[in-house]
Amino acid sequence: MDLEELRVLLAVAESGSVLGASARLKVTRTTLRRRLESLEARVGAPLVFRGPSGAALTEAGEVVARHARTILDESAALLASARETGATAGGLLRVLLPVGLPPHALVLLHSALRAAHPRLSVEARYAEDPVGTTLTEVDLVFHFGDRLATGPWITRVVHPMTERLLASPGYLAARGTPRTPADLDGHDLLVWRRPGADARALPTLDGGAMPIAPTVVATDVHLLHTLAAAGSGLAFVPDGRIPDPTLPPDALVPVLPDHVGRDCPLRMVVPQPLARAPKVRTVLEQLARFLGAG
Numbered sequence: 001m002d003l004e005e006l007r008v009l010l011a012v013a014e015s016g017s018v019l020g021a022s023a024r025l026k027v028t029r030t031t032l033r034r035r036l037e038s039l040e041a042r043v044g045a046p047l048v049f050r051g052p053s054g055a056a057l058t059e060a061g062e063v064v065a066r067h068a069r070t071i072l073d074e075s076a077a078l079l080a081s082a083r084e085t086g087a088t089a090g091g092l093l094r095v096l097l098p099v100g101l102p103p104h105a106l107v108l109l110h111s112a113l114r115a116a117h118p119r120l121s122v123e124a125r126y127a128e129d130p131v132g133t134t135l136t137e138v139d140l141v142f143h144f145g146d147r148l149a150t151g152p153w154i155t156r157v158v159h160p161m162t163e164r165l166l167a168s169p170g171y172l173a174a175r176g177t178p179r180t181p182a183d184l185d186g187h188d189l190l191v192w193r194r195p196g197a198d199a200r201a202l203p204t205l206d207g208g209a210m211p212i213a214p215t216v217v218a219t220d221v222h223l224l225h226t227l228a229a230a231g232s233g234l235a236f237v238p239d240g241r242i243p244d245p246t247l248p249p250d251a252l253v254p255v256l257p258d259h260v261g262r263d264c265p266l267r268m269v270v271p272q273p274l275a276r277a278p279k280v281r282t283v284l285e286q287l288a289r290f291l292g293a294g
Contacts, residue, residue: 188233
């Protein structure tokens with residue numbers, strides 16, 4: 001299948017018109033229509049409906065477009081991997097991160113990457129549910145939990161983490177330390193909204209769940225950590241036990257560790273063709289050093 005034809009279809013879908021797609025791809029409308037007609041001939045069905053208000057994909061067009069982006073991304077990853085074989089890490093590394101990763105950890109990791117590989121630059125984007133979004137124009141994805149990306153992606157755990165309750169000693173001194181799950185009634189609960197999970201149900205180690213009424217629900221793990229350290233309540237968040245230099249030692253202590261919690265590893269997802277590329281390998285190496293030191 002011709003990649004330029006697929007690019008034309010996606011450009012029409014995203015711009016909503018042949019004229020807009022022509023401008024986006026910097027090709028003439030005649031060239032664009034010829035490529036689109038060639039793709040429709042290959043498929044054997046109309047892919048675009050042209051109306052007075054613009055252009056839209058037909059049902060067949062939607063099916064082709066759904067896979068076209070993956071095909072284009074795979075081809076780009078394959079070329080990048082081949083181009084970088086045997087080379088030192090360099091170029092642009094496009095990373096998708098979950099909201100709320102501790103900033104201090106990212107600063108230290110970026111500093112280590114730059115020191116070891118000054119030709120490598122990073123473009124970072126954030127998402128509340130990284131693997132739940134369309135994974136396009138990205139080289140690495142980090143996310144919490146056990147969900148797996150669909151498609152030709154390789155997934156690996158980069159750091160074990162556990163969702164658990166944390167609180168500041170000051171909060172516990174003022175409000176009391178819960179000894180059983182029933183003691184949580186009346187406490188201020190600050191809960192991370194895990195993608196695909198109910199933030200109003202606290203998981204227990206026996207595989208069950210207990211209903212709760214959180215004071216705060218947020219997708220930002222770091223915000224909840226900060227609120228808990230300030231004495232605002234008990235935070236139920238992923239915890240990797242990585243020291244935070246912005247907080248004093250033991251600023252947060254576990255609460256009900258034998259009753260409440262679940263595994264929530266930090267995972268890295270990479271397109272299969274890029275798995276052995278130097279820029280990906282170097283991130284894995286720096287992560288191993290950083291987390292080992294932590």
